Amino acid sequence: xxxxxxxxxxxxxxxxxxxxxxxxxxxxxxxxxxxxxxxxxxxxxxxxxxxxxxxxxxxxxxxxxxxxxxxxxxxxxxxxxxxxxxxxxxxxxxxxxxxxxxxxxxxxxxxxxxxxxxxxxxxxxxxxxxxxxxxxxxxxxxxxxxxxxxxxxxxxxxxxxxxxxxxxxxxxxxxxxxxxxxxxxxxxxxxxxxxxxxxxxxxxxxxxxxxxxxxxxxxxxxxxxxxxxxxxxxxxxxxxxxxxxxxxxxxxxxxxxxxxxxxxxxxxxxxxxxxxxxxxxxxxxxxxxxxxxxxxxxxxxxxxxxxxxxxxxxxxxxxxxxxxxxxxxxxxxxxxxxxxxxxxxxxxxxxxxxxxxxxxxxxxxxxxxxxxxxxxxxxxxxxxxxxxxxxxxxxxxxxxxxxxxxxxxxxxxxxxxxxxxxxxxxxxxxxxxxxxxxxxxxxxxxxxxxxxxxxxxxxxxxxxxxxxxxxxxxxxxxxxxxxxx
Amino acid sequence: xxxxxxxxxxxxxxxxxxxxxxxxxxxxxxxxxxxxxxxxxxxxxxxxxxxxxxxxxxxxxxxxxxxxxxxxxxxxxxxxxxxxxxxxxxxxxxxxxxxxxxxxxxxxxxxxxxxxxxxxxxxxxxxxxxxxxxxxxxxxxxxxxxxxxxxxxxxxxxxxxxxxxxxxxxxxxxxxxxxxxxxxxxxxxxxxxxxxxxxxxxxxxxxxxxxxxxxxxxxxxxxxxxxxxxxxxxxxxxxxxxxxxxxxxxxxxxxxxxxxxxxxxxxxxxxxxxxxxxxxxxxxxxxxxxxxxxxxxxxxxxxxxxxxxxxxxxxxxxxxxxxxxxxxxxxxxxxxxxxxxxxxxxxxxxxxxxxxxxxxxxxxxxxxxxxxxxxxxxxxxxxxxxxxxxxxxxxxxxxxxxxxxxxxxxxxxxxxxxxxxxxxxxxxxxxxxxxxxxxxxxxxxxxxxxxxxxxxxxxxxxxxxxxxxxxxxxxxxxxxxxxxxxxxxxxxxxxxxxx
Numbered sequence: 013x014x015x016x017x018x019x020x021x022x023x024x025x026x027x028x029x030x031x032x033x034x035x036x037x038x039x040x041x042x043x044x045x046x047x048x049x050x051x052x053x054x055x056x057x058x059x060x061x062x063x064x065x066x067x068x069x070x071x072x073x074x075x076x077x078x079x080x081x082x083x084x085x086x087x088x089x090x091x092x093x094x095x096x097x098x099x100x101x102x103x104x105x106x107x108x109x110x111x112x113x114x115x116x117x118x119x120x121x122x123x124x125x126x127x128x129x130x131x132x133x134x135x136x137x138x139x140x141x142x143x144x145x146x147x148x149x150x151x152x153x154x155x156x157x158x159x160x161x162x163x164x165x166x167x168x169x170x171x172x173x174x175x176x177x178x179x180x181x182x183x184x185x186x187x188x189x190x191x192x193x194x195x196x197x198x199x200x201x202x203x204x205x206x207x208x209x210x211x212x213x214x215x216x217x218x219x220x221x222x223x224x225x226x227x228x229x230x231x232x233x234x235x236x237x238x239x240x241x242x243x244x245x246x247x248x249x250x251x252x253x254x255x256x257x258x259x260x261x262x263x264x265x266x267x268x269x270x271x272x273x274x275x276x277x278x279x280x281x282x283x284x285x286x287x288x289x290x291x292x293x294x295x296x297x298x299x300x301x302x303x304x305x306x307x308x309x310x311x312x313x314x315x316x317x318x319x320x321x322x323x324x325x326x327x328x329x330x331x332x333x334x335x336x337x338x339x340x341x342x343x344x345x346x347x348x349x350x351x352x353x354x355x356x357x358x359x360x361x362x363x364x365x366x367x368x369x370x371x372x373x374x375x376x377x378x379x380x381x382x383x384x385x386x387x388x389x390x391x392x393x394x395x396x397x398x399x400x401x402x403x404x405x406x407x408x409x410x411x412x413x414x415x416x417x418x419x420x421x422x423x424x425x426x427x428x429x430x431x432x433x434x435x436x437x438x439x440x441x442x443x444x445x446x447x448x449x450x451x452x453x454x455x456x457x458x459x460x461x462x463x464x465x466x467x468x469x470x471x472x473x474x475x476x477x478x479x480x481x482x483x484x485x486x487x488x489x490x491x492x493x494x495x496x497x
Numbered sequence: 498x499x500x501x502x503x504x505x506x507x508x509x510x511x512x513x514x515x516x517x518x519x520x521x522x523x524x525x526x527x528x529x530x531x532x533x534x535x536x537x538x539x540x541x542x543x544x545x546x547x548x549x550x551x552x553x554x555x556x557x558x559x560x561x562x563x564x565x566x567x568x569x570x571x572x573x574x575x576x577x578x579x580x581x582x583x584x585x586x587x588x589x590x591x592x593x594x595x596x597x598x599x600x601x602x603x604x605x606x607x608x609x610x611x612x613x614x615x616x617x618x619x620x621x622x623x624x625x626x627x628x629x630x631x632x633x634x635x636x637x638x639x640x641x642x643x644x645x646x647x648x649x650x651x652x653x654x655x656x657x658x659x660x661x662x663x664x665x666x667x668x669x670x671x672x673x674x675x676x677x678x679x680x681x682x683x684x685x686x687x688x689x690x691x692x693x694x695x696x697x698x699x700x701x702x703x704x705x706x707x708x709x710x711x712x713x714x715x716x717x718x719x720x721x722x723x724x725x726x727x728x729x730x731x732x733x734x735x736x737x738x739x740x741x742x743x744x745x746x747x748x749x750x751x752x753x754x755x756x757x758x759x760x761x762x763x764x765x766x767x768x769x770x771x772x773x774x775x776x777x778x779x780x781x782x783x784x785x786x787x788x789x790x791x792x793x794x795x796x797x798x799x800x801x802x803x804x805x806x807x808x809x810x811x812x813x814x815x816x817x818x819x820x821x822x823x824x825x826x827x828x829x830x831x832x833x834x835x836x837x838x839x840x841x842x843x844x845x846x847x848x849x850x851x852x853x854x855x856x857x858x859x860x861x862x863x864x865x866x867x868x869x870x871x872x873x874x875x876x877x878x879x880x881x882x883x884x885x886x887x888x889x890x891x892x893x894x895x896x897x898x899x900x901x902x903x904x905x906x907x908x909x910x911x912x913x914x915x916x917x918x919x920x921x922x923x924x925x926x927x928x929x930x931x932x933x934x935x936x937x938x939x940x941x942x943x944x945x946x947x948x949x950x951x952x953x954x955x956x957x958x959x960x961x962x963x964x965x966x967x968x969x970x971x972x973x974x975x976x977x978x979x980x981x982x983x984x985x986x987x988x989x990x991x992x993x994x995x996x
Binding site: 163165195197198199226227228229230233252258261264265268269303304305306307308309310312313335337338 | 498499500502698725726727728729730733752758760761764765767768769777781800801802803804805806807810
């Protein structure tokens with residue numbers, strides 16, 4: 013059999029649903045669609061990311077159980093996990109995941125059948141990445157190291173090539189250029205790809221790009237044409253906008269442009285079926301419709317990644333500030349510059365957007381400083397490439413260094429908790445004893461409910477919190493009597 | 498990208514010593530509703546926003562073209578000239594533009610100059626101040642009489658050049674046609690029109706400067722559509738590379754198959770260093786109205802398109818494609834569609850690559866079907882193909898393949914003369930037939946027949962028309978009253994009291 017035209021990895025269950033459905037996809041929903049996703053024969057399916065880990069725990073679902081059940085549903089398919097070395101939750105001591113905890117994390121993933129990881133350190137700190145990479149290799153995991161894309165003015169093609177070369181020398185299995193703000197253009201791609209190739213030698217290069225500027229599908233096609241080894245895609249209802257390009261459109265376009273025969277009609281049919289199933293799910297649960305975003309220059313200024321961009325565009329619209337998009341974008345850039353120009357990824361991007369929104373709404377600049385901005389200013393995640401605003405830094409003062417807890421001390425502190433729970437404690441910032449327990453098969457069975465059903469169930473479950481409650485909407489009228497607590 | 502665009506504009510500003518102003522032309526009432534609502538927007542629904550659009554600062558407003566005449570009479574039972582007059586009463590500062598589709602009227606076959614001239618004259622008489630002329634073959638002879646009439650009556654003339662992807666349609670061809678428009682006809686504006694939204698970023702960067710250089714100090718207008726999702730970026734690139742005016746539609750009647758959004762283009766152009774004079778607040782008010790109107794009329798609003806390269810390959814408009822499919826199905830040869838599509842590409846090139854707008858997709862497809870069904874290509878030649886080759890539709894922009902031309906002339910109907918006959922004037926006979934009628938009605942009766950025109954209804958022209966529920970308007974009205982008195986209103990199944 014000839015090489016497939018495109019090696020695609022599905023990220024619908026992680027980045028796709030985070031960016032398009034605000035992370036509303038539950039474990040039962042994922043289990044209900046998994047077989048259909050696997051039938052499209054992707055190179056891998058990404059089943060967990062730092063963001064979905066948090067969403068899962070916040071919803072009272074056990075992420076390890078989710079991984080185990082997805083493993084069962086997708087036989088023969090490589091499962092991928094994204095692992096980040098910086099956390100967003102702000103609990104002191106675990107802002108940076110230690111090599112020891114990262115190793116534990118990787119081991120828990122490997123034990124459950126995950127065989128590929130994307131290792132993300134937004135600051136590309138070699139000294140943090142190298143030891144984790146070594147442990148990942150020892151566990152037999154294929155390790156893809158993330159190389160975040162930056163605008164040319166911040167970091168030139170040559171700089172990125174040097175970074176890529178350093179990561180390849182370290183022994184990365186693959187490298188992944190990650191353009192989480194959707195800033196790549198075909199112009200940049202034509203100079204950047206050859207530069208990265210030159211730096212990488214034989215190490216394969218993958219691409220993860222978002223569609224905030226609407227150029228994503230075009231850039232992805234161009235990347236496939238001039239040669240990329242792997243591409244992250246999602247199914248149509250979970251693609252475009254702040255998510256990655258849609259697989260179906262991409263395959264059809266490739267087939268048309270290159271008379272590519274290795275894209276079979278069966279695969280296209282399977283992709284269509286998965287698209288349809290997810291669209292039905294979206295319709296039933298009132299998730300947003302699949303829709304591309306309009307091209308705008310603002311993303312090149314705010315550079316907000318994936319779901320952060322999605323959330324803040326919604327907030328601007330809700331606050332009736334959409335017409336101030338460019339002011340907001342420029343304020344994001346200014347705040348970012350004030351705090352030392354950190355990469356626009358977690359844990360930096362969301363606090364920067366929050367701070368910029370405060371300023372946009374007329375609060376005096378830095379009258380209030382968002383916690384994440386505070387942490388970035390205090391350099392708890394490491395030293396940023398740019399200079400920190402001296403007055404702000406002076407105002408906050410330095411933080412005493414807090415050592416990351418060792419695994420032994422964690423085990424001693426939480427003797428009842430499993431290693432899997434300890435990992436969640438560190439990555440999600442929750443107490444290990446508060447980690448949700450695995451659910452019964454009955455709970456995990458997907459039941460098609462309408463938003464009204466879900467609302468009624470939710471309100472009934474919270475009946476102790478109110479005396480009387482009425483909900484009126486088109487086609488819905490709910491009157492409830494509260495119960496005594 | 499943002500920094501690069503800013504740098505280009507800053508360099509220009511430094512060179513010329515002033516910030517360049519980019520003007521927007523509004524196309525909401527003509528092309529926006531044509532692309533998204535199949536041209537079904539009623540005159541009375543346009544009037545409540547006409548004055549605000551007029552005050553919004555557009556350089557001109559496209560209000561009507563032949564498609565709007567057709568839809569107005571055939572589907573809405575409204576008099577298109579009345580629409581022009583009612584809009585003109587409210588749009589007093591911004592010149593309104595009407596468009597003429599070459600010398601083709603209804604039926605897509607060339608008509609006599611006297612009727613085309615009357616069509617231009619009556620648009621101007623009713624309030625149009627700018628006439629846009631367009632010929633799909635880029636044949637300027639076809640436009641001469643329209644342009645002459647418009648200039649005689651003091652209207653501005655905009656020459657539209659349709660963008661086409663085909664061998665020979667290079668920047669030099671477009672530049673020469675633009676130059677001809679300025680030098681031969683003295684047009685004030687040249688508009689590059691990309692009806693199918695198939696321009697690419699690279700091409701914008703060469704064709705826009707080429708056109709601008711060819712027309713000197715005349716205005717260069719840029720018009721694209723958003724079928725690939727690239728429209729807004731193409732418009733921004735066009736402005737940076739020399740376009741003076743961008744044709745836009747007010748969001749939410751923008752994007753999708755429609756034009757880039759006025760609000761978005763204005764904000765982005767300002768962001769990179771241009772001046773844009775439109776009033777964003779008024780545009781948002783108009784947009785809010787249009788969104789509510791779409792809801793009431795159950796018409797779609799523009800949904801941004803996902804990039805798909807198939808548009809560049811077929812250039813075969815959605816409507817023409819579905820027509821072809823259904824015709825093949827009727828003839829029982831639906832399975833031949835792939836072969837026919839391939840043959841369409843070949844025939845199109847052999848016939849000099851006409852721009853695929855009506856009537857040319859149908860003419861090319863008719864020949865392609867014959868070529869697929871018969872053992873020998875061009876053995877059977879449809880009449881329209883022979884007429885096209887013989888110049889009945891005008892001089893062709895690129896020559897027909899000489900072998901193909903020989904076969905078309907040999908195998909086509911002998912009843913079709915090799916030289917197109919002179920088209921006799923029709924007005925003398927029309928004036929004889931409709932002795933007591935004014936020119937507007939005479940023209941409409943010529944175009945659409947007596948039955949349709951007898952059925953036209955007058956437009957109720959109240960500007961207080963609202964897209965909201967009447968009770969919402971009532972409450973809003975009461976809230977505005979200064980008086981603090983108690984209010985009690987009751988009606989059928991309804992009572993309202995306010996303090």
